[in-house]
Amino acid sequence: xxxxxxxxxxxxxxxxxxxxxxxxxxxxxxxxxxxxxxxxxxxxxxxxxxxxxxxxxxxxxxxxxxxxxxxxxxxxxxxxxxxxxxxxxxxxxxxxxxxxxxxxxxxxxxxxxxxxxxxxxxxxxxxxxxxxxxxxxxxxxxxxxxxxxxxxxxxxxxxxxxxxxxxxxxxxxxxxxxxxxxxxxxxxxxxxxxxxxxxxxxxxxxxxxxxxxxxxxxxxxxxxxxxxxxxxxxxxxxxxxxxxxxxxxxxxxxxxxxxxxxxxxxxxxxxxxxxxxxxxxxxxxxxxxxxxxxxxxxxxxxxxxxxxxxxxxxxxxxxxxxxxxxxxxxxxxx
Numbered sequence: 001x002x003x004x005x006x007x008x009x010x011x012x013x014x015x016x017x018x019x020x021x022x023x024x025x026x027x028x029x030x031x032x033x034x035x036x037x038x039x040x041x042x043x044x045x046x047x048x049x050x051x052x053x054x055x056x057x058x059x060x061x062x063x064x065x066x067x068x069x070x071x072x073x074x075x076x077x078x079x080x081x082x083x084x085x086x087x088x089x090x091x092x093x094x095x096x097x098x099x100x101x102x103x104x105x106x107x108x109x110x111x112x113x114x115x116x117x118x119x120x121x122x123x124x125x126x127x128x129x130x131x132x133x134x135x136x137x138x139x140x141x142x143x144x145x146x147x148x149x150x151x152x153x154x155x156x157x158x159x160x161x162x163x164x165x166x167x168x169x170x171x172x173x174x175x176x177x178x179x180x181x182x183x184x185x186x187x188x189x190x191x192x193x194x195x196x197x198x199x200x201x202x203x204x205x206x207x208x209x210x211x212x213x214x215x216x217x218x219x220x221x222x223x224x225x226x227x228x229x230x231x232x233x234x235x236x237x238x239x240x241x242x243x244x245x246x247x248x249x250x251x252x253x254x255x256x257x258x259x260x261x262x263x264x265x266x267x268x269x270x271x272x273x274x275x276x277x278x279x280x281x282x283x284x285x286x287x288x289x290x291x292x293x294x295x296x297x298x299x300x301x302x303x304x305x306x307x308x309x310x311x312x313x314x315x316x317x318x319x320x321x322x323x324x325x326x327x328x329x330x331x332x333x334x
Contacts, residue, residue, distance in 0.1 A: 002029040004100025005310050006069040013054055017321065021054065022314040023067075029101040035083050037092065037104045041076035041333045044097035044310075045123040046317040047157075048222075048247050060276050070098040073128055074333075075112065075119050086111070093122050100310060100333060117295065124157060124328040125295055125302050126288065128277060133162035133220075134287045135280040136242040137169065140273050141218045143240075145170030148212055150231055152176075152199075153222030153247060155183035157328035160191050162220045164300055165291070167192060171218075175211045177204065177227065179323045186326055190301050205230035215239075223248045229259035235270055243274035247321075303327035 003026055010023040032038045050072055053064045064070050074097030078090040083106035086092070092109040096102035112122045124130060136158075137143045149166040153159045154176025163174045176187045176196040187196040195211040208216075208230050217239050219231035224246025231241065249256065265272060294300050305325035307316035313331045320329045 002101065003027065004029055006099035007310065007313050008069050009054060009064040009066050011066065012056060013051075017051065017054060017318060019314055019318070024311055024314075027099075030103045032080055032082050032103050035106050037078050037083055037086055037106060037109055038080040039074075039076040039092060039094065039096070039102045039104050039109070040079050041074045041097060041100060041102055041310075042091075043075045043119055043123060044313065044331045044333055045073040045127070045129075046313065046320050046329050046331060047072060047128070048245055048320065050317065051321065071095055072097040073123050074098075074102070075122055076102065076333075091119065093127065098310075098313060117292075120304055120306075120328070120330055121295065121302075123330060124304065125161060125300060126292060129157040129328060130161055130291055131280070131284065131287045132244060132277040133158045133165055134291055135277060135283050136220055136244050136275060137162055137165055137218070139280055139283060140242040140275045141220065141240040143169055143171065143218050146172045147217040148173045148175070148215065148236075149218045149220065150175045150177075150208065150212065150216045150234065151220040151222070152227040152231075153245075154178055154187055154191075154193065154196065155326050156222065156323075157325075158244060159220070159222050160187070160302065160327055161300070163187070163191055163193050164294075166218070166220075168294055168299060173212065175208070175216070177207070177223070183326060186303065190303065192301070199227070203230075205233055208234050218242070220244060221246070225249060225256065229261055232259055232261050232264050232270065235264070235268060237268050239268060239270050241270065241272040243272060304330055306330045306332055308332050 008023040013021050075093050094104045094109045149171045151159045155178040166174050173194045176193045177199045184196045187193040197207040204226050215236040216234045219241045222245045225248040310333045316331050
């Protein structure tokens with residue numbers, strides 16, 4: 001019988017998470033039942049939404065349970081199958097990461113082709129982050145040709161793709177904010193943003209106004225807080241905001257006051273809409289066709305930050321919260 005590790009939630013963080021909030025436990029590999037697969041995980045994703053699931057607060061998805069293995073996107077190899085349509089050696093994507101061996105229901109597993117694209121892309125460009133960037137721009141913000149688009153947290157997995165998708169869809173100007181000079185260079189030199197700034201260099205509103213003297217039409221928000229206030233100020237009449245995340249708010253123990261200029265939503269007739277990518281499943285085929293095409297044609301650049309070893313997954317997650325990553329943060333399990 002094989003043994004493997006799983007990462008469990010040891011306690012709920014108050015403010016910033018620490019390594020003490022995780023337990024690393026060796027367990028026997030589980031056995032799949034009828035209609036289930038045993039999968040040996042190869043690669044897993046850590047994502048900002050996981051911070052919300054560490055809290056007991058009511059949200060759009062159930063919280064992680066204390067003492068139980070955490071979950072998240074992963075790609076792995078089928079070791080044993082009790083389900084039609086799957087056999088050992090198949091590579092599948094599923095949501096039972098944070099462990100070496102996972103039992104996955106056949107309906108919760110999606111076969112992926114390692115010959116068609118690198119495995120990591122199924123957790124990134126062709127996975128949840130890619131679809132989040134796509135639906136946020138296409139469906140939520142209804143980005144049009146000629147729009148000026150501003151993206152906060154733009155050097156992360158979703159933001160860096162959102163900027164490229166905006167350009168490919170005909171944005172006249174794409175502006176990004178990031179947290180270091182290295183990330184700003186990445187946005188300008190590798191990803192193709194028209195302008196980018198380090199939000200540590202001065203007030204966001206001042207830097208955004210300098211980068212977008214004629215205002216912005218779309219704001220893709222990954223950060224919230226000061227960024228959202230600055231974007232509301234810079235938005236032109238009938239501007240649209242896709243609220244994807246507010247990472248600046250995730251680890252604060254006490255709520256901070258919101259933007260002080262919300263009255264501009266009325267004066268400028270703005271539309272601000274929060275979204276969860278899982279609600280837009282009807283766009284999956286459109287996303288795969290369009291973004292997959294751009295990826296095959298070499299029109300999308302992406303970078304990954306890969307941490308080696310499941311044992312180091314908690315540190316990878318904390319690094320994501322600190323903004324250590326450029327592009328997608330991944331953990332190589334095997």
